Amino acid sequence: MARSHTAPAAALFPGLISIELTVNGAKVKLDIAPWTTLLDALRDRMGLMGTKKGCDHGQCGACTVLVDGRRVNSCLTLAVMKDGAEVITVEGLATDGVLHPVQQAFIDHDAFQCGYCTPGQICSAIGLIAEGKAKTPDDIRELMSGNICRCAAYPNIVAAIQQAMDAS
Amino acid sequence: MNNFQYSRATDVADALSQIASDASAKFIAGGTNLVDLMKYDVEHPSRLIDISHLPLTKIEETTAGGLRIGALVPNSDLAWHPLVTERYPLLSSALLAGASAQLRNMASTGGNLLQRTRCLYFYDVATPCNKREPGSGCPAKEGINRINAILGTSDACIATHPSDMCVALAALDAEVHVAGPNGERTIALVDFHRLPGDTPQRDTNLDPKEIITAIELPPQGFSKHYTYLKIRDRLSYAFALVSVAAALRMDNGTTRDARLALGGVAHKPWRNPEAEAALNGQAANTDTFARAADIVLHEAKGFGRNTFKIDLARRTIIRALTQAMNGTPQSQSSKKIA
Numbered sequence: 001m002a003r004s005h006t007a008p009a010a011a012l013f014p015g016l017i018s019i020e021l022t023v024n025g026a027k028v029k030l031d032i033a034p035w036t037t038l039l040d041a042l043r044d045r046m047g048l049m050g051t052k053k054g055c056d057h058g059q060c061g062a063c064t065v066l067v068d069g070r071r072v073n074s075c076l077t078l079a080v081m082k083d084g085a086e087v088i089t090v091e092g093l094a095t096d097g098v099l100h101p102v103q104q105a106f107i108d109h110d111a112f113q114c115g116y117c118t119p120g121q122i123c124s125a126i127g128l129i130a131e132g133k134a135k136t137p138d139d140i141r142e143l144m145s146g147n148i149c150r151c152a153a154y155p156n157i158v159a160a161i162q163q164a165m166d167a168s
Numbered sequence: 169m170n171n172f173q174y175s176r177a178t179d180v181a182d183a184l185s186q187i188a189s190d191a192s193a194k195f196i197a198g199g200t201n202l203v204d205l206m207k208y209d210v211e212h213p214s215r216l217i218d219i220s221h222l223p224l225t226k227i228e229e230t231t232a233g234g235l236r237i238g239a240l241v242p243n244s245d246l247a248w249h250p251l252v253t254e255r256y257p258l259l260s261s262a263l264l265a266g267a268s269a270q271l272r273n274m275a276s277t278g279g280n281l282l283q284r285t286r287c288l289y290f291y292d293v294a295t296p297c298n299k300r301e302p303g304s305g306c307p308a309k310e311g312i313n314r315i316n317a318i319l320g321t322s323d324a325c326i327a328t329h330p331s332d333m334c335v336a337l338a339a340l341d342a343e344v345h346v347a348g349p350n351g352e353r354t355i356a357l358v359d360f361h362r363l364p365g366d367t368p369q370r371d372t373n374l375d376p377k378e379i380i381t382a383i384e385l386p387p388q389g390f391s392k393h394y395t396y397l398k399i400r401d402r403l404s405y406a407f408a409l410v411s412v413a414a415a416l417r418m419d420n421g422t423t424r425d426a427r428l429a430l431g432g433v434a435h436k437p438w439r440n441p442e443a444e445a446a447l448n449g450q451a452a453n454t455d456t457f458a459r460a461a462d463i464v465l466h467e468a469k470g471f472g473r474n475t476f477k478i479d480l481a482r483r484t485i486i487r488a489l490t491q492a493m494n495g496t497p498q499s500q501s502s503k504k505i506a
Contacts (some may be wrong), residue, residue, distance in 0.1 A: 017174060032214065034174035038201070057204050058271060070244075072272045074202045077274070080174050081196070081218050128269065133248065142501045145404035146268020 001031060002082070019083040023093025032079050039063045039074035042089060050090035050119045054148070062129070063149030065089050065118035071127025073146075090119035093126070102126050102164045109160040113151035121147045125161045129168050169206045174214040177222060180379060186217045187375050189347060195219045195379060197240055197276040199284040200267075207501040209293050210284075210300060224278075224381055227251060233387035236345075238277030239380045243333065244269065245279055255389040257497065260417055262336035262395040264500040268405050278380035281334060281344065281360065285327035285435075286407055288312055297370040298324040309471055311357055315407060318468045318477050326471060327366030329436050330407050336396060338437035339413040339429040342385050348378035357383075361436030368435075390415035390427065395491035397448060397498045397505070398431070399484055404503075408432030410481045412488035416452065421449045428460065428489070433468075433481055440464045443500055452493045454486060461485040 008112050016031040023046060030045055039056075042048045042065070043058030056075045066088040067083040093100035105111070112118045124147045134140045140158050149157060171388050172401045175193075177183035177346065187193055193215035198200055205211040219263065224238035227249050229240055234263045248265035267275065277464040289297045289308045296304035299315055308316050316326040334357065361372050393416040398405040411431035426447035430438040443463040461482045467476045487505065491498055496506040 015171065033169060033171070035169045035206075036382075057198060057207065060267065061270060064270055071270050072268045072274050073200070075198050076198070076271075078174075078199060078216075081199070122172055124270065129274075131244075131248075131269070133289055135236065136501070138503075140500045143269050146270045159242075 002167060017080050017083075019080055021079075021082060021084075022086040024088060030079070033080060034080045036079050037075055038065070038067070038079045039045055040075040041079040042074065042087070048089050048091055051123075052116055052119055054117070054120075060117070060120075060150070061124060062117050064124045064147065066123055069125050069127075069130060073137060085093055090122055093119040093122065099124070100126070101130070102129070102161070103168055104166040105160040105167075106157070108163065109156045110153075111156040111160040112149070112153050117149045117151075121149065125157075125164065128161065129165050134161075134165065140165075169203075170209070170212040171212055174218065175215065176197075177322065179266060180222060180224075180381060181219060183219050183222065183379055186215075187379070190215050191263075191376075193217055196286060197279045198242070198274040199274045200271050201240050201279065205284065205291075208291055219379070220276075230384065235385040237277055237383045237385070239382055241277045243267070243275045243277065243280060244272040255391055256336075256340065256451075258389070258396055258413055259333070259336045259340060259385070261394075261420055261497060261500055262411075262413060263331040265396055265398045265408075265411070266332035276384055279335075280331055281380060281383075282374070283329075283331055284354070284370065286330045287316060287327040289460060290327060299327055299364070301369075302367075302369050308408065313410065313471045313474045316430075316471060316474050317434045318439055318470055318474060318481070319430075319465075320363045320436070321434075321469060321471075322364045322366065322368070324331070324366050325364035325435065327368065327435055328365065328432055329433075329434070330394070331370070331437070332398060332408065332411060333435045334361070335411055335413045335429045335431035337385075338439055339415050339427040340385055340389070341427075342381060342383050344374075345373060345376045345382040345384060346374070347381050348375055352381070354384075358437070358439055365434045369438060373381040379432045388425075390417065393448070393492045393495055395417050395488050396500075397484055397488040397491060397499040399480060410477055410484045412481075412484045414488040414492040416447075416489070416492045418452060418493065421451055423450055423452045423456070423493075426460070426489075428485065430464065430465070430481060430485070431505060433477060438464070447489075451487075454490065455487040457486045458482075493496060 052062040054060035058073040058076040194213040224240040400413040411427040415427040443460040
């Protein structure tokens, strides 16, 4: 059977499924195997390396991104299930070279050491502020407990989020 | 993760017809537990039937004065819903004691019921486990069993059910609405999960060809005298060693209607009608609370590394009932135990 070079990969490999995501404002079409996580799709298929793979089991929060405005663990999210969704990663936070207030607050408060957890911390903090439930430092600590920082920059992370929260 | 087929269900009837045609297919909603188990090769379904787009996302008042919660309501939405925080704060508190904010955004109400044990041996496919491979044995009984059960265990299995939400639902006398090939039925939450017996591979009484559609709460929400007290190895984002959902209806210092459910101690949320009956009609105080705790725990059995849980459970029950009596529910934020 003749195969067109322009045929979508999903038509050639029956296991693949065509999906469309809006990632950091841009439409992305992918032919993807159902077992591909959103995290692997972002990193391996779209070259967005900001989102980190830490534990790959939903325990560390390094892979946190915003899907339709809500913070989720992209390592436990199957990309095919999010067909049509809007995804925001750490690469999509700054506008015209100006950092997002949460990014700026992390710098102002030196809220990291090695930086590996930071993209997840920042996406998670943006989700937390949008949820509007945190009022006190205790609330911030509790509602950020899904993001582990092995350098233990926690006091500065809480201070950074408090600053961004107060300014929002 | 194994390779698998993927399809989306368009409605409940379609979901039931898809699951009926493939015995090794599984439904997926939030995926927080199933995808993790697939990464460990504990679960390896031939097909995932995506039910996350089904219209089961409403929280509605029932004509009986209770609440009907769609099976796909995310745990976070349920925890913060005004009708839940005002009328069923015990449920809200238990939900917020569990997992992380990200996982609660993903996890569904129905899926929370169906999450599987976190027993270390169940997760480690290099070891035997009667729940994962019936007949292979149970290393937990003599192994690392700090998080394992002290009540309702069997020779085959000492796993616990890990949910916090289900402990509150058990105390509140919730019901589970399910649909299957033979129509719809309702299962009391306390009868939904099973004890391990000699069939530990079966966590629940849900048939594999059935689907959970909703959880229903009766009108009584115990919003004045309640607490969810969860004791764990970390202050946040850890499974319970022991948790207690306590709810009381009080009348001038006397307990009229007591509810007491324990998490982290058994293969299902643990209620003991005899202990609750011993509280009803009695003065609410440390003595009657201690007597109830003794009734709950008189058949408790430790396995070495989890034997401490028996005394921990006794003290957690007394403290939780005291918090409920005083109207000072445990904060899931500050963590200071009132």
